[in-house]
Amino acid sequence: GAVVSQHPSRVICKSGTSVKIECRSLDFQATTMFWYRQFPKQSLMLMATSNEGSKATYEQGVEKDKFLINHASLTLSTLTVTSAHPEDSSFYICSAVKDPAGPTDTQYFGPGTRLTVL
Amino acid sequence: GNSVTQMEGPVTLSEEAFLTINCTYTATGYPSLFWYVQYPGEGLQLLLKATKADDKGSNKGFEATYRKETTSFHLEKGSVQVSDSAVYFCALSDQTGANNLFFGTGTRLTVIP
Numbered sequence: 001g002a003v004v005s006q007h008p009s010r011v012i013c014k015s016g017t018s019v020k021i022e023c024r025s026l027d028f029q030a031t032t033m034f035w036y037r038q039f040p041k042q043s044l045m046l047m048a049t050s051n052e053g054s055k056a057t058y059e060q061g062v063e064k065d066k067f068l069i070n071h072a073s074l075t076l077s078t079l080t081v082t083s084a085h086p087e088d089s090s091f092y093i094c095s096a097v098k099d100p101a102g103p104t105d106t107q108y109f110g111p112g113t114r115l116t117v118l
Numbered sequence: 119g120n121s122v123t124q125m126e127g128p129v130t131l132s133e134e135a136f137l138t139i140n141c142t143y144t145a146t147g148y149p150s151l152f153w154y155v156q157y158p159g160e161g162l163q164l165l166l167k168a169t170k171a172d173d174k175g176s177n178k179g180f181e182a183t184y185r186k187e188t189t190s191f192h193l194e195k196g197s198v199q200v201s202d203s204a205v206y207f208c209a210l211s212d213q214t215g216a217n218n219l220f221f222g223t224g225t226r227l228t229v230i231p
Contacts (some may be wrong), residue, residue, distance in 0.1 A: 004161060034219075043122070043221040044207070093161070107219060109154075109161035 002028055004096050006110035013084055014118055021079045021113045023094030029074040030096035034107065035067075038091040050077040074099070084117045091115075120145045124208045124222030131198055131229050139193040139225045141182075141208035149210040151175075151184050151191040152219070156205045165193075165206070198229045 003026040031052045036044040049057040056069035068080040095107040124141040150169045154162040166175030171186035208222040
């Protein structure tokens with residue numbers, strides 16, 4: 001199989017605090033992982049591409065200083081929402097591509113993390 | 119640019135009914151097309167895909183045909199089951215080598231016994 005987990009599945013925090021979300025590939029190595037954001041009744045929007053051992057590539061309009069991505073190993077990428085505000089409340093989803101990655105490979109998705117900022 | 123438009127839903131069907139979920143796309147070049155399914159509490163799973171015009175993807179009784187002339191990739195199943203209840207996402211990949219996926223908004227399907 002190809003299982004991707006996320007932790008936590010749900011988090012509630014106060015405005016101004018930082019929240020870290022973990023994305024793990026459980027049974028495969030992934031040089032490349034992706035972070036998406038989904039608003040209610042809207043599409044998944046790609047936020048950034050996370051590459052092991054190098055800086056993440058952010059999509060236009062995504063603040064890299066606010067959404068810190070670290071991909072320190074071939075099975076773990078983390079997304080830290082810094083100084084979270086209510087408008088950051090959303091559903092965050094990660095995905096991973098098995099190594100070696102090709103242009104048409106399948107992305108394997110985690111179950112998502114629901115962030116609520118009070 | 120790249121975009122995907124799919125039927126909004128929610129869709130409620132009786133068991134053994136015929137299912138169609140419409141999906142149309144806008145893309146530059148020659149995209150690959152996908153249907154993903156998300157069961158309650160789980161991550162998105164690839165249901166089927168097609169990589170070129172006139173290809174038909176199929177899996178678990180679901181089918182979708184890549185129609186370049188109508189820029190469509192409609193999902194169909196002849197006889198749905200309660201276990202098919204899930205959210206279905208249409209997506210395209212622009213094959214830039216970065217595995218970028220562009221998703222539709224998702225369609226929630228509920229199948230009642």
